[in-house]
Amino acid sequence: MEAQSHEDWIADAVERFGRPLTQYAHGLLGDAERARDVVQDTFVRLCSQRRERVDSRLAPWLFTVCRNRAMDVLRKERRMTPLTESLDATLAADPPGAPPETPACSITDALGRLPTNQREVIRLKFLHEMSYREISRLTGLSESHVGVLIHNGIKALRRQMATTSPERSLT
Numbered sequence: 001m002e003a004q005s006h007e008d009w010i011a012d013a014v015e016r017f018g019r020p021l022t023q024y025a026h027g028l029l030g031d032a033e034r035a036r037d038v039v040q041d042t043f044v045r046l047c048s049q050r051r052e053r054v055d056s057r058l059a060p061w062l063f064t065v066c067r068n069r070a071m072d073v074l075r076k077e078r079r080m081t082p083l084t085e086s087l088d089a090t091l092a093a094d095p096p097g098a099p100p101e102t103p104a105c106s107i108t109d110a111l112g113r114l115p116t117n118q119r120e121v122i123r124l125k126f127l128h129e130m131s132y133r134e135i136s137r138l139t140g141l142s143e144s145h146v147g148v149l150i151h152n153g154i155k156a157l158r159r160q161m162a163t164t165s166p167e168r169s170l171t
Helices: 006-029 032-047 051-080 083-092 107-112 116-127 132-139 143-164
Strands: none
Touching (some): 006 032, 006 051, 006 116, 107 116, 107 143
16 A cells, blocks of 8 residues: 555545534634634644654644644734723623523524633534543643533533523433
8 A cells, every 4th residue: 555645644634624623613713714714724733743743643633733723813812902892892791691682592502601611622522522531631621620511511501401492401
């Protein structure tokens, strides 16, 4: 069997992981365009890696680089947001615990109302089918902390779904 070229290996990685990474980055950033930019940067960084260094752990490597890059983008944007814009957004937001404006609540809406750390680990677990160990390595949290975040997040989702839509519940 002929050895796969570096370019073919990169192309395969883009095909296999492009969509899941974009979904993950979109969940972190809340914006499709910025998510695509982060994923593109992730693959650019992969191009400079030696295949034998990352091939055996390609998925965790890609998700880690993508997460780190997304966090960099968020930190940069936070520093650039003028205080008055931040204050205006805070004042305009619904108070904590306020019911959603629409009676029907989708799981996506409910997930969006979770704290960032719970939302991230739930997406990694159920959307990207990662184990607690993989999530732990990616986020830098202990496996038990990952479990607690997932447990508490699911409980919160159940409460939200039950209060906004009685005929729907998570079981």
